[in-house]
Amino acid sequence: MTDINSANRIELISFRIGDQEYCVDIMAVREIRGWAAATPLPHSPAYVRGVINLRGAVLPIIDLANRLGFGATETSARNVIIVVRIGGRVVGLLVDAVSEILTTTADAVQPTPDVACDAVKKFVKGILAVEGRMISWIVLDQILPDDAVLEVAA
Amino acid sequence: MDAFESIKVTFFQECDEQLAELENGLMALEAGDGDGEVINAVFRAVHSVKGGAGAFGYEDLVKFAHTFETALDLMRSGKLAIDADAVRVMLRASDVLADLVHAARDGGSVDQERCDTLAEELTLLASGESKPAAMLEPEEEEDSFGFTPLQIALDDTPAPSGRWRIKFKPHQALYAKGNDPLFLLREVARLGECEIEMDADGVPSLDALDPDGSYLSWTVYLDGEKAESDIRDIFDFVESDCDLVIDREGAAPKPVVEIVPPVAATPAVAAPRAVAPARAEPEHRDEAEPGKAAASAGGASASAPPAATIRVDLERVDRLIDLVGELVINQAMLAQRVGETGAVERSSSVALGLDELEQLTRELQDSVMAIRAQPVKSVFQRMPRLVREIATATGKQVRLVMEGEGTEVDKTVIERLSDPITHMLRNAVDHGLEGPDERIDAGKPAEGTIKLAALHRSGRIVIEVSDDGRGINRERVRAKAIEKGLISPDVPMSDEEIDNIIFLPGFSTASAISDISGRGVGMDVVKRSIQALGGRISITSQPGRGSTFTLSLPLTLAVLDGMVVTSAEQTLIAPLTTIIETLQPKDGEVHRMGPNRAVLSVRDSFVPLIDVGVSLGFHETPTSPTDGVILLVESEGGGRAALLVDAIQGQRQVVIKSLEANYQRVEGVAAATILGDGRVALILDVDGLVAQRAADNRTSDPIPLAKAG
Numbered sequence: 001m002t003d004i005n006s007a008n009r010i011e012l013i014s015f016r017i018g019d020q021e022y023c024v025d026i027m028a029v030r031e032i033r034g035w036a037a038a039t040p041l042p043h044s045p046a047y048v049r050g051v052i053n054l055r056g057a058v059l060p061i062i063d064l065a066n067r068l069g070f071g072a073t074e075t076s077a078r079n080v081i082i083v084v085r086i087g088g089r090v091v092g093l094l095v096d097a098v099s100e101i102l103t104t105t106a107d108a109v110q111p112t113p114d115v116a117c118d119a120v121k122k123f124v125k126g127i128l129a130v131e132g133r134m135i136s137w138i139v140l141d142q143i144l145p146d147d148a149v150l151e152v153a154a
Numbered sequence: 155m156d157a158f159e160s161i162k163v164t165f166f167q168e169c170d171e172q173l174a175e176l177e178n179g180l181m182a183l184e185a186g187d188g189d190g191e192v193i194n195a196v197f198r199a200v201h202s203v204k205g206g207a208g209a210f211g212y213e214d215l216v217k218f219a220h221t222f223e224t225a226l227d228l229m230r231s232g233k234l235a236i237d238a239d240a241v242r243v244m245l246r247a248s249d250v251l252a253d254l255v256h257a258a259r260d261g262g263s264v265d266q267e268r269c270d271t272l273a274e275e276l277t278l279l280a281s282g283e284s285k286p287a288a289m290l291e292p293e294e295e296e297d298s299f300g301f302t303p304l305q306i307a308l309d310d311t312p313a314p315s316g317r318w319r320i321k322f323k324p325h326q327a328l329y330a331k332g333n334d335p336l337f338l339l340r341e342v343a344r345l346g347e348c349e350i351e352m353d354a355d356g357v358p359s360l361d362a363l364d365p366d367g368s369y370l371s372w373t374v375y376l377d378g379e380k381a382e383s384d385i386r387d388i389f390d391f392v393e394s395d396c397d398l399v400i401d402r403e404g405a406a407p408k409p410v411v412e413i414v415p416p417v418a419a420t421p422a423v424a425a426p427r428a429v430a431p432a433r434a435e436p437e438h439r440d441e442a443e444p445g446k447a448a449a450s451a452g453g454a455s456a457s458a459p460p461a462a463t464i465r466v467d468l469e470r471v472d473r474l475i476d477l478v479g480e481l482v483i484n485q486a487m488l489a490q491r492v493g494e495t496g497a498v499e500r501s502s503s504v505a506l507g508l509d510e511l512e513q514l515t516r517e518l519q520d521s522v523m524a525i526r527a528q529p530v531k532s533v534f535q536r537m538p539r540l541v542r543e544i545a546t547a548t549g550k551q552v553r554l555v556m557e558g559e560g561t562e563v564d565k566t567v568i569e570r571l572s573d574p575i576t577h578m579l580r581n582a583v584d585h586g587l588e589g590p591d592e593r594i595d596a597g598k599p600a601e602g603t604i605k606l607a608a609l610h611r612s613g614r615i616v617i618e619v620s621d622d623g624r625g626i627n628r629e630r631v632r633a634k635a636i637e638k639g640l641i642s643p644d645v646p647m648s649d650e651e652i653d654n655i656i657f658l659p660g661f662s663t664a665s666a667i668s669d670i671s672g673r674g675v676g677m678d679v680v681k682r683s684i685q686a687l688g689g690r691i692s693i694t695s696q697p698g699r700g701s702t703f704t705l706s707l708p709l710t711l712a713v714l715d716g717m718v719v720t721s722a723e724q725t726l727i728a729p730l731t732t733i734i735e736t737l738q739p740k741d742g743e744v745h746r747m748g749p750n751r752a753v754l755s756v757r758d759s760f761v762p763l764i765d766v767g768v769s770l771g772f773h774e775t776p777t778s779p780t781d782g783v784i785l786l787v788e789s790e791g792g793g794r795a796a797l798l799v800d801a802i803q804g805q806r807q808v809v810i811k812s813l814e815a816n817y818q819r820v821e822g823v824a825a826a827t828i829l830g831d832g833r834v835a836l837i838l839d840v841d842g843l844v845a846q847r848a849a850d851n852r853t854s855d856p857i858p859l860a861k862a863g
């Protein structure tokens with residue numbers, strides 16, 4: 001019983017962007033830290049807020065709201081950076097606040113409804129219904145700017 | 155099999171060391187400052203290689219090493235004169251030996267013809283003497299790698315008189331140098347029937363026993379037919395570390411403890427070990443080992459015991475360096491914060507503690523960087539061979555003098571030194587030095603001298619390659635440069651400027667492309683690769699007297715000397731090596747060109763003006779040049795540019811952090827670093843900025859943020 005449960009179980013960290021809730025797989029999350037001013041990078045997309053120093057590593061900060069098509073986040077000390085590992089890279093995601101850890105199963109994940117705009121559809125893998133709230137599960141693979149796209153733009 | 159493979163790996167590692175030793179020794183002999191000890195060292199090196207090779211069945215290697223060894227042995231015993239010709243042959247033989255070792259290791263093939271030629275030359279060298287080399291063969295053949303156990307008769311009957319009596323009492327130093335009496339006694343046993351007695355009387359009681367001490371002695375009775383020199387040869391390497399008496403037996407003394415057969419009887423061998431475990435690893439004795447052990451016993455005996463070292467994964471060291479860099483930044487941050495509170499007095503214990511912390515972190519950083527520092531010897535030692543080969547190919551006589559091989563520099567730099575040095579040496583032999591006839595005509599010795607030196611100078615490593623050749627032919631260089639359209643014929647040039655033409659891309663003076671340095675790579679490539687490392691290269695030349703190339707490099711690639719500047723409220727770092735000068739432009743020095751370009755006049759020459767803030771997209775309206783500061787920079791291509799920034803904050807050393815590790819390359823930015831306040835600052839890619847400007851053909855200033863999004 002437990003084996004089947006654990007095999008199927010997914011743990012997610014949910015967070016808020018504006019009044020919407022999103023979540024990412026907890027296995028990708030390295031740490032959560034407070035907002036620190038980032039050094040802007042030249043010739044970068046607007047959703048790349050810059051780079052910060054995380055104990056000696058230089059990591060880029062992605063403004064997730066902006067990446068999903070909202071406006072740029074107005075940062076304050078209340079903002080939170082979720083440090084995630086994407087492939088071999090470590091990246092910070094700028095969000096408004098972290099809410100909770102969700103435990104669910106793969107069966108509970110519903111496909112993204114067709115109403116979502118392209119920008120959201122690109123990053124949302126599915127949605128979860130938790131106590132009447134809707135939480136969108138974000139896949140991280142495409143969060144970083146596409147090298148090829150950037151090269152063309154530059 | 156695994157154990158065997160790992161022994162093999164060790165063998166090849168040792169071979170590399172032996173080969174280096176061999177070459178060093180031969181070069182000392184060539185330079186004329188070789189004494190008996192050097193010849194011994196050289197002989198031992200070859201001997202060890204041969205011994206190990208025999209154990210692993212590398213027939214070609216053994217064969218050649220044997221021929222080599224035979225010649226060396228004659229030299230060692232004074233039967234062959236140590237003259238320049240002989241040493242030269244041996245140097246070339248050492249190259250072949252190195253080839254053979256590498257072929258054995260990597261499975262490649264060797265130039266068989268060259269190998270045979272040299273073997274012939276060596277034989278010729280050896281046979282030119284009164285004693286034919288063959289005389290030595292049987293014994294040499296046996297002692298190094300034939301480790302078949304000998305059957306030794308074990309009987310207590312009194313030995314026949316007239317036998318050799320060898321009293322052998324090792325000192326502690328003998329064990330310390332990694333020798334083992336067992337091997338020596340085994341060698342003796344091979345000379346003929348013998349009886350070996352061990353005297354354990356000297357062994358103190360356990361409480362008084364020094365585990366590293368030497369308490370045992372042996373007496374060997376050997377059949378009298380052998381020559382005394384044969385016996386002495388065995389103890390040759392350890393003679394200074396033991397009491398050795400060899401005489402003819404008068405009356406047979408009584409066995410003191412028991413008769414120890416050197417090979418067959420394990421308990422007897424084990425017993426002294428239990429009492430005095432002088433060797434560190436007595437347990438290592440499988441069948442494959444003796445070859446190696448014999449090699450090390452022969453090789454290590456006379457050289458000083460090497461300093462204790464460990465091999466560490468480079469990644470771990472890098473991680474450590476990263477962490478220490480982090481600590482330094484953190485410490486600076488802490489000090490700054492404490493200072494900001496204003497509540498801490500300078501003499502308070504907190505302030506004193508912080509001072510101490512600062513000192514400790516500095517020391518820690520230095521020590522950690524020292525871990526990665528290596529002497530340039532690892533690069534230098536490849537060069538004599540290179541020079542010899544080029545000299546042979548060009549028919550020139552060249553002597554390479556090396557200085558400062560012990561100069562230490564970070565591993566990251568070492569790895570990149572090899573190519574530029576190789577190239578500069580090639581050039582020096584091929585272009586710098588004249589042929590022997592021409593040299594004699596010019597009143598110089600037929601043999602040219604090339605000096606390769608390394609030294610530390612003001613926090614950088616300086617490598618100098620100088621030759622005593624013909625120097626730079628300035629007229630020819632200038633004519634050639636004009637012909638190739640590199641310079642304009644009517645611009646007057648100083649000697650220095652002409653000398654520097656050779657660094658221009660597309661310039662090569664050799665009229666025919668030679669095999670040596672004409673591989674489509676010119677000095678411009680050398681210069682570029684040096685600059686990529688944050689280094690500089692320069693040349694001085696005196697016609698008829700020679701040229702000197704000087705290259706200076708940072709001691710490490712992990713840190714960089716930078717100029718901290720601000721532009722559009724951002725803190726940026728410009729690599730100090732690219733900056734020629736800084737200046738404050740005056741009104742009238744900036745000239746507009748077209749709608750949005752400007753040039754700066756610097757002492758009558760015009761250089762393009764680049765507003766760093768605009769170029770990086772930090773702001774859209776250019777700074778007024780008179781409000782800012784100009785960094786006059788030189789890019790890799792040699793082009794100059796004036797970078798306009800808002801202010802200069804100062805110079806500092808910064809730790810280089812990659813942007814690509816977690817993100818990707820960013821145009822105009824070489825890397826990042828972390829400042830004392832913990833924030834990330836970007837290091838400017840000066841070449842990128844200059845190139846970007848040159849390639850930018852847009853009619854309006856770019857607004858990169860909008861463009862990229």
